[in-house]
Amino acid sequence: MTQAIKENPAVSNLRDFYRHFDNAALRDALRRMYLIRRFEEGAEEAYTRGLIHGTMHLSIGQEASAVGSCMDLRKTDYITSTHRGHGHCIAKGADPKLMFAEFFGKEEGYCRGRGGSMHIADVESGNLGANGIVGGGLPIAVGAALAIRKQKRDDVAVCFFGDGASNEGAFHEALNMAAIWKLPVLFICENNKYGMSVSTERSMAVKHVADRAPAYNMPGEIVDGNRIEDVSEAVMRATARARNGDGPSLIETKTYRIRGHSKSDRNRYRTKEEIEEWKARDPIGHFEANLEAFGILRKDEAEAIRTAAEAEIASGVEFAKGGTDPSPADLTRDVYTKGAA
Amino acid sequence: MSVRELSYAEAVREALAQAMEADERVFLMGEDIGVYGGAFQVTGDLVHRFGEDRVMDTPIAELGAAGVAVGAALAGSRPVFEFQFSDFATLAMEQIVNQAAKIRFMLGGKVSVPLVMRFPAGSGTGAAAQHSQSLDAWFAHVPGLKVVQPATPHDAKGLLLSAIDDPDPVMVFEHKLLYKMKGEVPEEAYRVPIGKAxxxxxxxxxxxxxxxxxxxxxxxxxxxxxxxxxxxxxxxxxxxxxxxxxxxxxxxxxxxxxxxxxxxxxxxxxxxxxxxxxxxxxxxxxxxxxxxxxxxxxxxxxxxxxxxxxxxxxxxxxxxxxxxxxxxxx
Missing domain, CATH: 3.40.50.920 (Rossmann fold)
Known part of the structure; x- marks a missing residue:
């Protein structure tokens, strides 16, 4: 039924994105976006209630960038992620209950409770890890791409980073090496306008991060990071290029984090108006409206996706609460592979 | 046992060659280690034997290149990284200390970082303050790293082969004044155990x-x-x-x-x-x-x-x- 509408010549201006993915994949993308949103809200609530300690960096508002980047990737493709990495992790295929178990510091968590929010990883699904160091994942992604090349695979390494990281030396060194060796890397800059409190206007000599791509002889594309179709189409072009042996690309997704940088943020560097303006450009609302308009999703189906996401998050939190606390006797267990000193 | 003598640098080179012959995952990265042969002629002619893909000249970008080595190790390769001088590791400390040393632990032991880094170190060459330091203790202060310091050609080969076998990051400090020292080095690919004085x-x-x-x-x-x-x-x-x-x-x-x-x-x-x-x-x-x-x-x-x-x-x-x-x- 819905497929028929998609193929209706009356909807002739339908974007490639909606033609490339079948309806199940499109609905699943929306489901993942809701899962990320509810995950972040659930994590925030658990933190506020004192169930989780430490700090966390929420990606509410950036879901289209994460899901749009990952939805056409293979399990064997790698991603490296950032301190704001929960969304990337879910988008690449992680199970939210094992992520919650990690946040609760449990043995069942992805990192057995040793990593927490800032080091969340799911190596099985190709996520080589979030990173607590701004720019830390950039050269690592290039190295993973080098290994891909050495192993004669046609996989890619996708490196997420923020606008702030593009001012780090590691960014410039990583892009240069990826370019001179023509490695299969996608550099996806999620430009959410602020490196903590300092705006890109105050911290960057160029207007866009993508302006830096020509210095490394690679395409630099700017997309609306709150529109999943824009993100996904750009990423598909870049992955095709990378898998074809044509080298790396830089994609800048213009987006916004609705929450503060971390738990300490008092929003002194931006206005309520600005936040409201971006809230009105909600990536989930945009995508859902399109899916409904194109006959890909009914309202009741959307509601079912929301309900299912909420239930999955709630059961994930319960799973985490019932997890096993690590024993202090195992403190040094995983420092070395063979248990040396 | 052979009574053949090699210099310390030759012993290191032989270990690198034997490791690359035995395991196609092993490759070398560093500044001017290709046709130049390395600043101390340690890699020497290896690029001609193994090609530029396995003896990779990097740009002068210690931080980024060290990170590339970390990423390659994570994704199934076995990089052996040469710092031109150990002093230049100061530019790469982020990747060594925050990433290589900690990734295994941070990820709950689910991955390993089989990375070897070689550091020509020490004074006595008239290279002054920025090319003569002995910073080995810095690295030995970091759980997650192993640090070896071979003193003879025999141990230079044997410890390096053990380091390349090791699933965790091993930092190998080589004193520059020892590179020309000769000593008995067996031809076979023997190992000297890490952690034994x-x-x-x-x-x-x-x-x-x-x-x-x-x-x-x-x-x-x-x-x-x-x-x-x-x-x-x-x-x-x-x-x-x-x-x-x-x-x-x-x-x-x-x-x-x-x-x-x-x-x-x-x-x-x-x-x-x-x-x-x-x-x-x-x-x-x-x-x-x-x-x-x-x-x-x-x-x-x-x-x-x-x-x-x-x-x-x-x-x-x-x-x-x-x-x-x-x-x-x-």
């Missing part, structure tokens, strides 16, 4: 624990002191982390005196760790004299050759200090 000379009166080139100065000093009736035991530490505490403890219990001789800055160096370890151990009760540390001066390495020599322990100084330690005479 070696008693190079047995003695009854005093234990010297030394690292890198100081092993040779300690052995020279021991030879001269033996003529005075002072019987020196010389331990070549070989691995800074994990530390072979047992070999040192047993030796000190036997000799009742301990001197630590190392080139890194004395304060908070490896000698401080060994001294403290002995003070905490059962060997403390056996001590007949205070523990002696001879380390690098509290100054950068100077250019002037007289000053440069004065900045790190030399054989004469070791002789005088150990003599005082044993005889109690000024």
């Amino acid at each position: 070696l008693i190079r000379r047995e003695g009854r009166h005093v234990t010297i624990v030394a690292t890198a080139i100081m092993v040779h100065r300690a052995l020279e000093a021991a030879e001269i002191l033996s003529g005075e009736g002072i019987d020196v035991e010389v331990i070549d530490l070989r691995t800074l982390r994990p530390l072979d505490t047992q070999t040192i403890i047993e030796s000190v219990k036997k000799t009742t005196r301990l001197a630590c001789v190392y080139e890194g800055v004395k304060t908070l160096g490896i000698g401080a760790e060994i001294s403290a370890m002995i003070a905490e151990s059962e060997a403390f009760d056996y001590l007949d004299a205070p523990i002696l540390r001879l380390g690098g001066a509290e100054a950068p390495i100077p250019y002037n050759p007289v000053l440069e020599k004065a900045a790190v322990p030399q054989t004469d100084g070791i002789i005088a200090s150990v003599r005082r330690l044993v005889t109690g005479r000024i």
Whole structure:
């Protein structure tokens, strides 16, 4: 039924994105976006209630960038992620209950409770890890791409980073090496306008991060990071290029984090108006409206996706609460592979 | 066993070649390690034998290149990274300390980072303050890293092969003055275990624990002191982390005196760790004299050759200090 509408010549201006993915994949993308949103809200609530300690960096508002980047990737493709990495992790295929178990510091968590929010990883699904160091994942992604090349695979390494990281030396060194060796890397800059409190206007000599791509002889594309179709189409072009042996690309997704940088943020560097303006450009609302308009999703189906996401998050939190606390006797267990000193 | 002799640099090169022949995942990265052959001619002609894909010249970008090595190791390769001078590792500390050392632990033990880094280190070449440091203790302070410091051509080959086999990041410190030193090196691909010190000379009166080139100065000093009736035991530490505490403890219990001789800055160096370890151990009760540390001066390495020599322990100084330690005479 819905497929028929998609193929209706009356909807002739339908974007490639909606033609490339079948309806199940499109609905699943929306489901993942809701899962990320509810995950972040659930994590925030658990933190506020004192169930989780430490700090966390929420990606509410950036879901289209994460899901749009990952939805056409293979399990064997790698991603490296950032301190704001929960969304990337879910988008690449992680199970939210094992992520919650990690946040609760449990043995069942992805990192057995040793990593927490800032080091969340799911190596099985190709996520080589979030990173607590701004720019830390950039050269690592290039190295993973080098290994891909050495192993004669046609996989890619996708490196997420923020606008702030593009001012780090590691960014410039990583892009240069990826370019001179023509490695299969996608550099996806999620430009959410602020490196903590300092705006890109105050911290960057160029207007866009993508302006830096020509210095490394690679395409630099700017997309609306709150529109999943824009993100996904750009990423598909870049992955095709990378898998074809044509080298790396830089994609800048213009987006916004609705929450503060971390738990300490008092929003002194931006206005309520600005936040409201971006809230009105909600990536989930945009995508859902399109899916409904194109006959890909009914309202009741959307509601079912929301309900299912909420239930999955709630059961994930319960799973985490019932997890096993690590024993202090195992403190040094995983420092070395063979248990040396 | 062969009686063939190789230089230290040749021994390292042979280990690299044998590791690459045995395992196609192994490759080399570094600045000018290709046709140039490396700043100290360690990689030499390897690029002609293994090609540019396996002997990769990197741009002058220590941080980024170190990170590339970390990422490649994570994704199934076995990189051996050469720093042109150990001093340049300061540019790459982020990737070494925050990433390579911690990724396995942070990810709950679900991955390994089989990475080897080689660091030409030490003074004595007239290269002054930014090309002469001995920073090995910095790395030995980081859980997640292993740190070895081979003092002979034999150990340079054997420890490097062990490092390449190891599933965790191993930092290999090679003293630049040793590169031309010759010694017996078997042809087969043998291993010297990480974490095991070696008693190079047995003695009854005093234990010297030394690292890198100081092993040779300690052995020279021991030879001269033996003529005075002072019987020196010389331990070549070989691995800074994990530390072979047992070999040192047993030796000190036997000799009742301990001197630590190392080139890194004395304060908070490896000698401080060994001294403290002995003070905490059962060997403390056996001590007949205070523990002696001879380390690098509290100054950068100077250019002037007289000053440069004065900045790190030399054989004469070791002789005088150990003599005082044993005889109690000024």
